Structures are given as C-alpha cells and as structure tokens.
Amino acid sequence: MTTDLSPGSGLRILACAMALAVSACATGAADSEGSETAPARQARALPTGMDAATNLDPYPSTYRGLPRENMAIVGGTVFTGAGQRIENGTVVVTDGKVAAVGDASTPIPSGYRVVNAQGRFVTPGIIDVHSHLGAGPSPGVQGNSDVNEPTNPNTAQVWVEHSVWPQDPGFNAARAGGVTTLHILPGSANLFGGRGVTLRNVPSVTMQGMKFPGAPYTIKMACGENPSRVYGGRNSSPATGMGNMAGYRAGFIAARDYKDKWDRWRETGEGTPPTRNLQNDTLAGVLDGSILVQNHCYRADEMALMIDMSREFGYRITTFHHATEAYKLAPTLAREGICAAMWTGWWGFKMESLDGIEENVALVDAAQGSCAVVHSDDAELIQRLNQEAAAALSAGRRAGLDISEEHAISWITLNAAKAIGIEDQTGSLEVGKRADVVIWSANPFSVYARADQVFIDGGLAFDRFDPAYQPLSDFELGQPGYGQDAAATRQGAR
Amino acid sequence: MKTASLSIKGLLAVAALALATPAVSQETTAITGGRVLTGTSVIENGTVVIRGGRIVSVGTGAAPAGARVIDATGRVVAPGFVAVDSGLGGSEVSSVRGSDDLSNASNTLSAAFDVSWGLDPWSMTLPVARLGGVTRAIVVPNHPGSSGGHAHEQEDMAGAGDGGYHTPGLFAGQASIIHLGPDTRNGGTEIVVQSRVAMVAPFGEAGANVAGGARGAEFVLFRETMAEVRLYARNRSAYDRAGLRDLSLSRADLEALVPVAEGRMPLIVTVHRASDILQVLRLAREEGIKVILDGAEEGWLVADQIAAANVPVLLNPITNLPGNFERRAARMQNAAALETAGVLIAIKGNEGSVHRARETRYNAGNAVSHGLSYPAAIAAITVNPARIFGMEGRFGGLVAGAEADVVVWSGDPLEPLSQPVAIFIQGREQPLTSRPLLLRDRYRDGGEGAMPPAYSR
Numbered sequence: 001m002t003t004d005l006s007p008g009s010g011l012r013i014l015a016c017a018m019a020l021a022v023s024a025c026a027t028g029a030a031d032s033e034g035s036e037t038a039p040a041r042q043a044r045a046l047p048t049g050m051d052a053a054t055n056l057d058p059y060p061s062t063y064r065g066l067p068r069e070n071m072a073i074v075g076g077t078v079f080t081g082a083g084q085r086i087e088n089g090t091v092v093v094t095d096g097k098v099a100a101v102g103d104a105s106t107p108i109p110s111g112y113r114v115v116n117a118q119g120r121f122v123t124p125g126i127i128d129v130h131s132h133l134g135a136g137p138s139p140g141v142q143g144n145s146d147v148n149e150p151t152n153p154n155t156a157q158v159w160v161e162h163s164v165w166p167q168d169p170g171f172n173a174a175r176a177g178g179v180t181t182l183h184i185l186p187g188s189a190n191l192f193g194g195r196g197v198t199l200r201n202v203p204s205v206t207m208q209g210m211k212f213p214g215a216p217y218t219i220k221m222a223c224g225e226n227p228s229r230v231y232g233g234r235n236s237s238p239a240t241g242m243g244n245m246a247g248y249r250a251g252f253i254a255a256r257d258y259k260d261k262w263d264r265w266r267e268t269g270e271g272t273p274p275t276r277n278l279q280n281d282t283l284a285g286v287l288d289g290s291i292l293v294q295n296h297c298y299r300a301d302e303m304a305l306m307i308d309m310s311r312e313f314g315y316r317i318t319t320f321h322h323a324t325e326a327y328k329l330a331p332t333l334a335r336e337g338i339c340a341a342m343w344t345g346w347w348g349f350k351m352e353s354l355d356g357i358e359e360n361v362a363l364v365d366a367a368q369g370s371c372a373v374v375h376s377d378d379a380e381l382i383q384r385l386n387q388e389a390a391a392a393l394s395a396g397r398r399a400g401l402d403i404s405e406e407h408a409i410s411w412i413t414l415n416a417a418k419a420i421g422i423e424d425q426t427g428s429l430e431v432g433k434r435a436d437v438v439i440w441s442a443n444p445f446s447v448y449a450r451a452d453q454v455f456i457d458g459g460l461a462f463d464r465f466d467p468a469y470q471p472l473s474d475f476e477l478g479q480p481g482y483g484q485d486a487a488a489t490r491q492g493a494r
Numbered sequence: 495m496k497t498a499s500l501s502i503k504g505l506l507a508v509a510a511l512a513l514a515t516p517a518v519s520q521e522t523t524a525i526t527g528g529r530v531l532t533g534t535s536v537i538e539n540g541t542v543v544i545r546g547g548r549i550v551s552v553g554t555g556a557a558p559a560g561a562r563v564i565d566a567t568g569r570v571v572a573p574g575f576v577a578v579d580s581g582l583g584g585s586e587v588s589s590v591r592g593s594d595d596l597s598n599a600s601n602t603l604s605a606a607f608d609v610s611w612g613l614d615p616w617s618m619t620l621p622v623a624r625l626g627g628v629t630r631a632i633v634v635p636n637h638p639g640s641s642g643g644h645a646h647e648q649e650d651m652a653g654a655g656d657g658g659y660h661t662p663g664l665f666a667g668q669a670s671i672i673h674l675g676p677d678t679r680n681g682g683t684e685i686v687v688q689s690r691v692a693m694v695a696p697f698g699e700a701g702a703n704v705a706g707g708a709r710g711a712e713f714v715l716f717r718e719t720m721a722e723v724r725l726y727a728r729n730r731s732a733y734d735r736a737g738l739r740d741l742s743l744s745r746a747d748l749e750a751l752v753p754v755a756e757g758r759m760p761l762i763v764t765v766h767r768a769s770d771i772l773q774v775l776r777l778a779r780e781e782g783i784k785v786i787l788d789g790a791e792e793g794w795l796v797a798d799q800i801a802a803a804n805v806p807v808l809l810n811p812i813t814n815l816p817g818n819f820e821r822r823a824a825r826m827q828n829a830a831a832l833e834t835a836g837v838l839i840a841i842k843g844n845e846g847s848v849h850r851a852r853e854t855r856y857n858a859g860n861a862v863s864h865g866l867s868y869p870a871a872i873a874a875i876t877v878n879p880a881r882i883f884g885m886e887g888r889f890g891g892l893v894a895g896a897e898a899d900v901v902v903w904s905g906d907p908l909e910p911l912s913q914p915v916a917i918f919i920q921g922r923e924q925p926l927t928s929r930p931l932l933l934r935d936r937y938r939d940g941g942e943g944a945m946p947p948a949y950s951r
C-alpha cells in the first residue's frame with residue numbers, strides 16, 4: 001500500500017503513550033515522548049520487520065471518508081447516546097465532526113445545508129462490537145470461510161484484518177440498519193483466536209480503506225465449549241475447561257518471557273533480542289495494555305476464572321462477549337470495569353447458552369458503573385441491533401426496571417464504543433466527535449423504524465430513498481434479482 | 495388439487511371432533527374494551543367471550559352477565575400465533591443430540607419418521623415461545639436444509655464436516671401440529687393436536703446432496719420414488735407375499751408416502767432458488783402432488799407462477815443476504831411481493847422456531863416495515879398457517895366456535911416494547927412464567943445477598 005505514514009504515525013504515538021515500557025517506542029518522533037528515564041543506551045536498529053515496536057501499524061488505514069458538507073440536522077427527536085433526549089433538536093456538523101447539539105435555538109452557521117428530521121429520530125451511528133462480516137461473508141461458501149484458523153489453540157499471531165473481504169454484501173445491509181462502525185473478530189475455535197480490527201462501514205475496495213484510523217487493536221479470546229470441542233474432538237488439548245485454562249496460562253507465560261527479553265534488550269542493548277514472534281507480539285500487547293481483550297465467555301463461573309487469570313498475569317479484560325450469564329455477576333463486572341456484550345433473544349443453542357435470559361442486558365445495566373452492550377455476531381442481527389436493544393429494554397421494563405429510551409440507546413452506541421476503545425471518537429453526539437449519525441423514520445425502538453439516512457464522518461453513506469446512496473458490492477452486480485425492484489419498492493439495498 | 499385440499503380439510507375437521515377434549519372450565523370469560531385483531535379484521539373496543547375452551551363470540555357487545563371480565567382497554571387482543579416450520583417441543587438444547595428428536599438418520603426410515611412420538615409437553619421451550627404469543631406450532635422434522643442452528647457456531651465445528659448431519663433419505667419425515675397449553679400440573683399432558691399433517695423434504699442444494707450431489711439426480715430419484723409408491727399402493731398383497739420387485743424404500747416409508755403420492759398429504763418442500771421453485775411447481779403439477787414451499791427466498795422473482803399454482807409459502811422475511819448461491823436474490827421485500835401476487839404466506843420465526851420462536855412477531859413487524867400490509871402480517875402468523883394446514887376455524891383466528899387461543903397484549907403485538915398480559919390456550923389461562931423468568935428473579939438483585947442464589951426459588 002501507500003508509504004504515507006501519517007495515519008499510522010498517529011497510532012504509533014498513541015500506542016507508545018499507552019505502553020508501560022517507555023522503551024517500546026524505539027524510533028522516530030516518538031522516541032522522546034514521555035520518557036523521564038532515558039534508556040541506558042539506544043538499542044541498535046534491527047532489520048526491517050524484525051522489531052515489532054518500529055512499526056506497530058504495518059497495514060495502515062487509508063480511510064479518507066466520503067464526500068461531505070457542513071450541515072445541520074433539525075427538528076427531530078435526538079437521542080445523543082450519552083443519556084439525553086432532545087425534542088425538536090439540532091445537530092450541527094462541521095467538517096465531519098459534531099460541532100453543536102442542542103434544542104431548536106441552537107445557532108446554525110450560514111451556508112450550512114439544513115436537513116429536516118421533523119417527525120423522525122436522530123441517533124449516533126450504531127456500533128457492533130462483534131461482527132464477522134468480511135471474514136465470514138456472504139455467500140458463506142468454503143472458499144470464503146476465513147473467520148476461524150482452527151489449526152492451533154493459540155493463533156494469537158493471526159490478524160482478522162487479513163481475512164476481510166470488503167465486497168461482503170453484509171456491509172451494505174448492516175449500513176442500511178444504521179451501523180457505521182464494526183469491530184471484526186476472528187472466530188471462537190481457539191483459546192487465542194487472533195487480532196480483531198475496527199472498521200468504518202464505508203464501501204471500499206480494500207480493508208485498509210475501511211480501517212478505523214487510530215482504533216486500538218484487540219484480541220479475541222474464547223472460553224468454553226468451542227475450543228474444547230474443536231481440539232478435544234481431535235484428541236488433543238484443550239479437551240476440557242481445565243485444559244482451556246492451562247492453555248491460556250501457557251500462552252501468557254510464554255508472552256511474559258518474550259516481553260521481558262525484549263524489554264531487557266531495549267533497556268541494555270546487550271546481547272541479541274529474541275526473534276520476533278507474531279503470536280507473542282500480540283500477547284505482549286495484551287500485557288502492556290495496548291491490545292484490548294475481547295473475551296468470548298458465556299458462563300458466569302468462567303468469567304470469574306478469566307478475571308482471576310487477568311490478575312495472575314497482569315492484564316485487563318475490556319469486554320466479555322456473548323456473556324449469556326453476565327446477569328449472574330453483574331455487580332462484579334461493574335466493579336471490575338468490564339463491559340458485557342450480549343444478545344437479547346438468543347439462548348439454548350448449546351449448554352453454555354442455556355441460561356440466556358432476555359433481561360440480561362437490563363440487569364447488567366442496572367449495576368452502578370456498568371457497561372452493557374448489545375452485539376450481533378450475525379450478519380442478519382447486525383441489521384436490527386436497534387430491535388435487539390428494544391427487546392432488551394422491553395424485558396427490563398417487564399422486570400420492573402425503570403429504563404429510558406435515551407439511556408437504552410447507549411447499549412448500541414456509547415457503551416459499544418467503550419467496549420472497543422473508541423469512545424473518544426464516536427458513539428455519541430457530543431461536540432468534537434465524528435459525525436456518525438442515523439436519521440430514523442420512527443422511534444428506533446419500534447419494529448417499524450427504518451434508517452432513512454446514515455452519515456459517516458458527516459458524509460451521506462446511505463439514503464433509503466435515493467438509489468445513488470444505496471451501494472452494491474461487486475458480488476451483487478448482475479446476480480439474480482439485480483436491478484429489479486421487489487414489491488415495487490426501492491427502499492434500501494436489500 | 496382443489497378437491498384434495500377440501501377433502502383433507504374435511505378429514506381433519508372430523509378428526510378434530512373425535513379428539514377427546516380435556517375437561518375445561520365452564521366459566522365464561524369476557525375480554526372487553528380492547529382493539530381486537532381477529533386475524534382477518536379489526537374490531538375497536540371489541541368483546542371476546544370464551545366458554546368451555548372455545549370462543550363464543552367476537553363483537554362489540556357487553557360482557558355476558560356473570561362473566562369474569564378482563565378489561566383490555568388500551569390493549570390489543572389477538573389470536574395466539576402459529577409457529578410454522580418449528581421445532582418446539584422436539585429439542586431442548588440444540589447442540590445436545592440426545593435432547594433433539596427432530597432429526598433421524600436411520601437407514602430404513604425416512605418418510606415414515608413421525609415427530610409426534612418425541613414431542614415433550616414438559617419442554618422448557620414451550621413457555622418461552624408462549625411468552626412471545628405463540629400458542630400453536632407446526633413441528634417439522636429437521637433435515638440438512640432446515641433453518642435450525644446457530645450459523646456462526648456451526649462454523650466453529652471446524653473439521654466436523656457436514657456428513658454427520660445429513661439424513662440419508664429424500665424425506666425428512668412427517669410434521670405434527672401442537673398446542674402450547676399443556677397443563678402438566680393438573681394432569682393434562684397432551685400437546686399433539688394432529689400428527690402426520692405433512693411430509694417434509696429438502697430440495698435445492700440440500701436435496702441434491704442427499705441424492706448424490708446434483709439437482710438432476712434428486713428430481714429423477716423423487717419421480718422414481720413416487721412411481722414405486724404407486725406401484726406399492728396398487729400391489730400391497732403382492733408386496734406381502736414377496737411377489738413384487740424390490741423397492742428402494744422400506745415398507746413403512748412406502749406406506750407413509752401413499753397419501754403424498756395421492757395428493758392427500760401436503761409435501762413441505764424446502765427450496766430457495768427461483769429456478770428450483772419453478773422445477774418444484776412443475777414436479778408437483780406433473781406428479782399430482784400437493785406442495786407447500788418452505789424458504790422460497792427467491793420466491794419474489796417467480797411470485798406470479800407460485801400464485802398461479804395456488805401453492806402456499808412459509809417464509810422468513812428477514813433472510814435478505816446471499817448466504818449461498820441459492821439465495822442470491824434474497825430480499826426483505828419477499829413477503830410483500832408474494833402477498834401482492836396473491837400467494838398465501840405464513841411467516842416463520844428464527845433458527846427453526848425452537849428457542850427463537852418468540853421472534854415470529856418481530857419478523858412479521860419487519861415484513862411490515864418492508865412493504866407488507868399490517869393486516870397481511872397478522873394473517874401471516876395466525877389464520878394463514880391455520881388455513882395452510884387445514885385448521886382454519888379451529889385455531890389461528892378469533893372467530894366464534896374456534897378453540898380459544900387468545901392473547902391480550904400491552905400494545906401492538908408486533909412491537910418489541912409490547913408484552914402479553916394474559917394468554918389463553920384452548921380457553922385455559924396460562925401462567926406468564928418460564929424457566930428464564932425464574933432465573934431472572936433469582937438474580938434480579940445481583941445475586942450478592944447473604945445467602946447464595948441457590949437458596950431462592
């Protein structure tokens with residue numbers, strides 16, 4: 001790709017600032033940043049590609065954003081994602097950023113396009129923290145099966161961004177459902193599945209063209225039935241829950257050792273550094289906090305074990321995914337500052353999902369300091385995350401909890417952004433954030449609501465009424481039904 | 495076809511009367527003041543009167559004297575929903591093979607497989623579906639082309655292959671109709687309303703795989719099978735004295751297929767691709783069999799042909815991605831397009847309508863937001879499935895004489911924000927409980943009390 005490092009260099013500075021070891025920032029402008037105690041001597045340069053720290057972002061984002069104009073969305077009911085509901089609200093967008101959010105008296109600079117949202121609802125763009133779009137795309141045929149690397153219980157070395165096929169028609173369908181940001185994860189066959197990647201939901205020929213600039217890397221870890229079934233089925237370890245735990249611990253022991261050797265070499269410059277190991281690079285990133293743990297874990301008891309293990313090795317869990325039993329330890333998750341990403345309606349498909357309840361999200365949310373998230377893990381459900389949140393809200397109210405819609409929208413916006421470490425950039429309609437905005441035809445908690453317009457960084461990415469803004473992937477061209485209106489409607493891509 | 499349709503309906507009606515009706519309360523209940531969706535019409539401020547397990551009247555009159563009155567003012571009264579293409583009562587945990595009685599891999603039994611024997615009135619899936627307003631289900635045997643299972647989790651079955659999940663025959667077996675109102679605490683345990691109501695078979699890719707890997711093999715094999723069934727039916731005595739040439743199916747399978755070959759028992763054909771749909775319609779016409787299409791994601795491309803053949807369709811309106819090469823034209827507007835063409839449609843739940851049967855109402859709502867009229871959406875989860883399976887007038891609609899499957903909703907039943915506030919099945923009020931709600935109540939306070947949660951019930 002391009003040698004322009006401008007997006008990448010920003011990420012490197014961010015990663016260096018987050019790294020615990022100051023010496024992790026070995027080259028370039030970042031060298032002196034935050035360094036109180038300078039290394040005893042400068043580590044000598046290694047051949048290109050042999051020192052992970054010299055290039056933390058080798059597949060950098062080339063995302064540029066869609067054409068945009070300054071605008072004000074007026075007259076709608078605004079859910080800011082940060083807890084406010086504003087009737088007859090105004091959202092001012094300048095240079096792709098939210099410039100102002102307020103009531104009808106909010107000033108609109110001259111020359112701005114005015115978008116009338118009267119009678120409609122305005123929310124931040126929807127964020128799905130658990131998607132396999134592109135990696136497990138449609139059509140789901142063998143040649144496209146790129147979501148799992150079930151060849152070893154530890155495949156921390158694989159990066160799912162290298163599996164993403166940007167032509168997956170599912171990206172377009174998700175956008176028609178209001179999804180502006182997605183977090184793509186590898187599958188759950190392995191204890192360490194590999195790195196996840198966060199994407200802007202814009203059509204692109206390349207993955208890099210979708211990559212969310214500056215979003216932190218993540219790792220997929222999987223508890224439970226899937227790894228033990230896959231490997232136990234081959235008569236190899238792990239075959240049990242205890243085998244799973246042993247496998248994680250072995251992985252972190254190796255990573256600690258690797259990281260320690262690198263740190264020592266960077267501090268002293270003596271001897272020879274370890275040969276770069278992609279698996280341990282990723283796990284060392286977990287240990288230094290630069291790579292966020294996204295932990296597939298259904299059962300409450302297993303989540304508690306994972307929390308203990310994070311203390312044993314000195315890392316943090318950012319989010320539990322699928323968290324079917326999160327409601328059984330909601331206060332613990334809140335105290336630990338761990339997000340839980342959940343379904344509302346899915347349960348019973350395997351033993352670890354047996355105790356799934358519709359109230360899970362609401363009960364997790366009720367704990368002080370919680371971070372409840374609704375996720376999809378599914379190419380169809382991702383199109384209706386607003387409805388999944390509505391069902392969760394409904395179950396919570398049935399249980400007697402007093403939950404407002406302006407709060408519940410955070411389950412698929414601001415909390416979701418927190419769960420993948422991008423809440424400083426998106427997830428709410430607050431001044432300075434990216435202008436990721438959905439205008440809904442009706443209250444998004446209604447089954448009848450459709451995303452009328454979807455803006456990403458202030459650029460119109462989807463318009464339900466204008467075929468010019470209903471992108472089709474290359475795969476969809478010329479296929480059966482192509483160019484034909486179903487039921488005499490042109491409302492939306494599929 | 496028309497005659498066959500009438501005759502089966504008549505047959506079922508007789509069977510229905512013959513079924514022993516469990517003892518039911520003779521108390522009269524009147525549900526008043528609500529917006530009544532009968533399945534075919536809307537009555538504002540309506541009154542539904544129930545007695546003896548049946549609906550006595552649906553109208554606008556006052557409650558009869560002495561009746562127990564349920565005030566549904568500001569609420570919506572609807573027929574219980576009918577889940578089609580469902581696995582309710584036949585499977586507890588999808589991945590636990592021993593808890594699943596919906597699929598059969600016997601070498602000597604395919605068409606004769608009868609799911610009714612394995613349906614469990616104590617299944618924990620029933621109360622969950624009921625809380626989604628589902629009061630009846632058409633339970634179908636599973637086959638490789640069925641909609642069940644968590645797709646993503648199946649991808650995780652890395653290396654397992656598909657072979658183990660395939661049934662060996664062209665036919666998955668026979669479907670049953672159940673109701674979801676077993677009163678297992680009071681001795682009432684029967685949930686089967688009618689067994690062997692339809693034969694089930696996969697076509698398209700799944701059917702081709704069963705037949706050897708190509709569609710051209712399955713259609714030929716199917717016709718050959720029908721010929722053998724007819725040969726058998728004409729020569730039962732020869733078969734019994736071993737005077738008939740070897741037939742490829744077991745006697746039980748041959749016997750089970752006789753009503754299909756004679757057009758008396760409908761064949762539920764799971765099929766997706768438009769071209770396959772046309773071939774199935776042709777097959778049905780040429781063989782004189784009665785079919786119900788299941789899936790039909792590309793149905794909108796051939797909606798007029800389906801309508802002309804007078805063939806009903808069971809569909810999931812939210813299936814809109816080209817999941818494989820059979821569904822490249824899948825669209826959210828499929829339901830609306832088929833309805834416009836005059837096709838009789840029924841809307842399904844998700845993942846085989848077992849654990850997610852309760853989402854049937856949301857699927858109907860999504861069909862509305864993509865062009866289906868609201869009355870058509872309600873009909874597609876109430877009276878249409880009853881009609882398709884020959885049960886119109888018995889359940890699926892609020893009409894005098896029907897069994898009283900009635901749900902009072904806090905609001906529009908297609909909206910997630912609405913919940914049932916009262917559920918009657920065959921006139922018996924159902925508890926608004928389920929195992930998941932017991933779990934909810936055990937942990938609603940965070941599970942951090944002085945005593946472990948296990949001490950709460």
